[in-house]
Amino acid sequence: MRIRSALSAVAVGALAVTMAACGSGNGGSTGDGGGSDASGGADGELSCGEITFWHYEGDDSAMNQSWLVAIDEWEAAIGGTVKVEKQTFEQLQKNAKIVLTGDDVPDVMEYNKGNGTAGQLASQGLLTELDDYAADYGWDSVLPSSIQTTARYDEDGLMGSGPWFGVPTYGEYVTVYYNEEMFADNGIEVPTTFAELEAALDAFVAAGITPLAEAGAEYPMGQLWYQLVLHHADRDFVDAFQLFDGDVDFTSGPLKEGTDTLQGWIDKGYINPNASGLTAEDMGVAFIAGKYPVMVSGSWWFGRLNAEISDFTLGQMIFPENSLNAGSSGNLLVIPTNAKEKDCAASFIDTALAQGAQNKLAELGGLPVAGDASVITDENVKVLTQNWDAIVADDGLAFYPDWPVAGFYDQVVSFGQSLLNGSKTPDQALDTLGTFYQEGRADITGE
C-alpha cells in the first residue's frame, strides 16, 4: 500500500502536469473520429492495425465467450487484430484512475458502470465521449432506455444524462432463486405474491429452517434491503434516489417502509443474525449446499448455480409483486481518453453488439441487451432471460443501492450489519445512511 500509493502519487502528479495541456482537447478528438468515419465504421472502410482490449471476465463466462465471437467477427471484417489483456476487477477498480492518465492505455476497456465507477472516470476526463459513435452506429436506438441510463454521464459523473461514455453489451438483475425440493419437502407452496412469500418464509421458520441465505459483510444484504424498498417505491423514487431528480426522504416513504419491512424479516427469523459477518461467497455456497431454501441475489450467480447445483432443482422468479428490481446494464465497454485507435475501438464495440456476439450471450445465460431469446435451448437459461426481458420491457431496472454516491457501498453494508446486529434501530440506521447520502449528493451536485 505504502509503496503503491507513493508511486501512484508520483504518477498522478507527473501526469496531471503533462495532461493538463491536452485535457480540454478530448471532445475534439472524438469529434474528429466520429465525423471522419461517419460513412465508414461498420461497413469496413476503416483500416485498423492492432487494438488492445482490457477486461476482467472469467474465461468461461458468457461475457468472455461472446467477446471472443465479436473478436473473430471483427478481425474477419476489418482485418485488424484484437490483443486481449486480462485484468482483475480489483486491479482496474482501484488503479484505473491512475493508469488511464498515462499513455500506455488500452483502446477498449471493460469498466464497472455507475456513478461511483465509470461516472468517476468520466468526470475525471479519462473516458472518450461516444455520442458521435452512438449516433453513427445506431446504439442509441438499439439499446433499451433503462440500459442507456448507465451509458451516459454528465460532467459531475452522474448517470442518466449527458454524453455517452460507455456501451453495455449485456445486463443483470436481482432475482429470487429457490430450492424446489425444500419447498416440496416442507409442503410449502411456491409464492406468487408478496403476502405468499412472507407466508412461505414464516412456514420455513415454523419448520425450524432459516429461509434466506444472506451475507451482511458484502453486497447481498444491501440488495435485499433495496428490493424491499423498491417494493414500496415507484419510478419517481428511483429517479430521485439514483439520478437526483427530486428530494429523497429517509424518514418516511419507500426507504422507511422498506427498512421497517427488513427489520421485521430479521425479527421474524427469516435471516440468520450470523450473516452479518458472512461474505457473498459464503451465502452462495450455503445455498448450493441446500442449507437455505431461498436466495435473493443477482443474475451473475446464475451460471454457477446452474452448473453446480446437483442435489435439488433450481427455481427462479422475479421478486413477487415488484415492478422495480435492482439491476442494470452490465459493465461498460469504454474508450479511454488517451487511447490511440478510437475509431477502431468503436467499431469493435459495435461488433460486440451485433447478432453473433449477442446470441452467444443469450445461449449462455448472459442476458444480452440486443439478442434473440429464441436461440436458447436450456430451460433455466430461458426462464432467466424471459424474466430479464419482462423487467426491461416494463422499464423495471432500478440500479443498485450503493450507486448514488461515491463510497456508499461501505455505508450500505454497515447499515445492513447494524440491523442484523440490532446495534441501531431502523430509524437510527436510516438516519446515518441519509446523512452520508445527502453529503455525498451535495458533493456531486455542488450543493
Added chain:
Amino acid sequence: MSNAAPSIIDPTAAPAPSRGRAPTPGRRPSTRVYWLYLLPGGIALTVVIIVPFAMNLWYSLHKWKGGLAPMRWIGFDNYVDLMSDDAFWRSFQNSLWMIVAMVIVPTLIGIVLAAVLFDVVGKNIGTRTASFLRAVYYLPQILPIAVAGIVWNWIFNAETGALNEILRSLGVTDPPNWLGVPGLALPAVMIVLVWIQIGYPTVIFMSALQRVDPELYEAAEIDGAGWYRRFRAITIPQIRPETFVITLTCTIAALKVFAPIYVLTRGGPEGSTLVPSYYTFLNFFDKSKIGYGAAVATVLTFVIIVVAVVIQSLQARAERREEEGR
C-alpha cells in the same frame, strides 16, 4: 504516503557513540568524495519519500477527485473537516488497540518466550529444540498476510468456521459471530495480529540474550537467585536496547497497519475495525476524495513522526542514565 518516519532500524546496531564530535578530515577534497557516496541514498530518499510526501501535503490542501479532474484549492478545510469526522477519530482510537495487539502483548509474550526458550528449553532440552521452536514462532511473520487473512477468516466464520465448529462440538449452542459483531471483530482482529507479531520480538530477544554475559547469571545463581529473580534483575535490564527497538518498529507498524484489516474485515462490521491507513485508502480509491484521503495520511504521518521521536528520546534518556549509573 506515511513513509516519512524511519521504519527499519538495525537492531544489532551498537548504541550511537553519544554525541561525541565526529573526526573531521583535514583535507577538503576527500569530503567531496564522501558526498558522492551519499548521492544514491539522497536521490532515493527524494524520489521515494520527500517528493511524494510533499505532493501528499499539497493534495491535502485541495478538493480533488483525482485523474484529470480539476483541483480546487481549499486551504485547511480538509483538516477542519477531519476534526469533526467520527470515522477519523474512531480509526485513531482503533490505532491504540492496534498498539496493544502489535506492540504491548507480543513484546510481553516475546520476552517470556525468549527467556523460556533460551534458559529452560535451550539449557535443559537442547539448543536445536529451542531453534526449532523459535522458527515455529516466527512462521506467521513469513506467511503472506493475504494467506493468513484468508485462513483466519475461515477460522472465524460464524457458520462454517473451525473455531465455532469446535465450540459447537463442545456443546456451545450459540457460538459467537466473530467477525460480524462490532464488539467481537476488533478483539478477533487483535488475536490475529498478536499471532502474526509474536515471532518478531521472540527472535530479537533470543539474539539479545545470547549477548548477555553468562557470568552474570552464574554469579546470581551462586548467590541463590531463582529463575524469576534472574529474569527480573538481569534479563530485562540487559535487553533494554532491543526492547526499545521493538517498541519503536512495532508501534510504527501498528499505526500504519493496513493489510490484515483489508483481508479480514475491510474496516467493518459497522466501521468497528477502521484504522487510519484503511480510511485513507477508502477515501482515495472508493470515494475518490483524494484531498481528504491525503489529509488523513498527512495526519497519520505526523502522528508516526511524533511517536517515533518520543520513543527515541526516551531511549536516549534511558541510555544516558545507564551510562551515568556506571
